[in-house]
Amino acid sequence: MxxxxxxxxxxxxxxxxxxxxxxxxxxxxxxxxxxxxxxxxVAAVNGNSANVGSIALRDVRFLVPPTEEYNNAKGGKAVLAFSAVNLNDSKADELVAINSDLGQVKLAEKVEIKPSSTVVADKPTAKDAAQAAAVGQQNAGENPENKSADPAAKPILVEVTGLTKDITPGLTYPLTFVFKEGGTVVVNVPVDAGPNNPRQEPPKQGHKGGE
CATH class of the missing domain: 1.20.5 (Single alpha-helices involved in coiled-coils or other helix-helix interfaces)
Structure with a gap:
């Protein structure tokens, strides 16, 4: 028992x-x-990112939708957008060039990135132009020898001209960023998904019987 x-x-x-x-x-x-x-x-932004030296490149992308001026098609031109953040709090850097097999990348002006500051590349809007003009007039009034607009009042324009191929959404294109102090870095640049096509997170899958 x-x-x-x-x-x-x-x-x-x-x-x-x-x-x-x-x-x-x-x-x-x-x-x-x-x-x-x-x-x-995935990240909420549409672009890619990279670090080189003290520079942090963020949200690097080609802009869409295409316009009559920027058609993103072979033989035409496109606009490159990004943010370049200088993480160094005492030393400035400079974006010397951007190289690509897609065509010639044109920097509209000298791109100096001051310590602990950010330079934004984007397609300037009419509002940006008006603000830049107002700042320029104010600067000219305070100092007649300084008739240029404040570069911080508007984003810089970076164009890729003479495109050797179409720039197509869903693909990425390697661009080489060259900084005077930080050095060189290659970024695989996507095409902006646009405001109507934000990135979507994958659907969450529950567990049967006790989600």
């Missing part, structure tokens, strides 16, 4: 241990799913 009771006790203990192990595995499965979903999330 005692042997039978001991045998039942052992079977009961084995059963409880098996159920506990199953619960741990189930919880681990849920946790693994959440980590996997987090790993597949």
């Amino acid at each position: 005692k042997a039978t009771t001991a045998s039942k006790s052992r079977r009961r203990a084995v059963t409880v241990a098996a159920l506990a192990a199953g619960a741990v595995l189930a919880l681990s499965g849920c946790g693994a799913g959440q980590v996997s979903q987090t790993a597949t999330q």
Whole structure:
């Protein structure tokens, strides 16, 4: 009788241990799913990024939709947009050139990135031009010898002219950024998804029976 009771006790203990192990595995499965979903999330911005020296390039992309002036088609021209952040708090840097097999990259002006500051490249809007003109007039009034507009009042314009191929959404194109102090870095540049086509996170998958 005692042997039978001991045998039942052992079977009961084995059963409880098996159920506990199953619960741990189930919880681990849920946790693994959440980590996997987090790993597949993408940045909210449309462009690519890179670091070189003390410069952080962020949201590097070609702009869309194409216009009559910027058609992103072979033989035409496109606009490159990005933010260049100087993380050094005491030394300036300069964007010397951007090289690409797509065509000639034209910097509209000298691109100096002051310490702890950001230079933004984008297609200037009419509002940007008006603000730049107002700042220029103010500067001229305070100092007649300084008739140029404040470069911080508007983004710089970076054009790629004489395109050797179409710039197509969904593809990336390597561009080489050359900085005077920071050095050289290659960035694979995508085409901006545009405001009507933001990046979407993958759908979350629940667990059957206990989401």
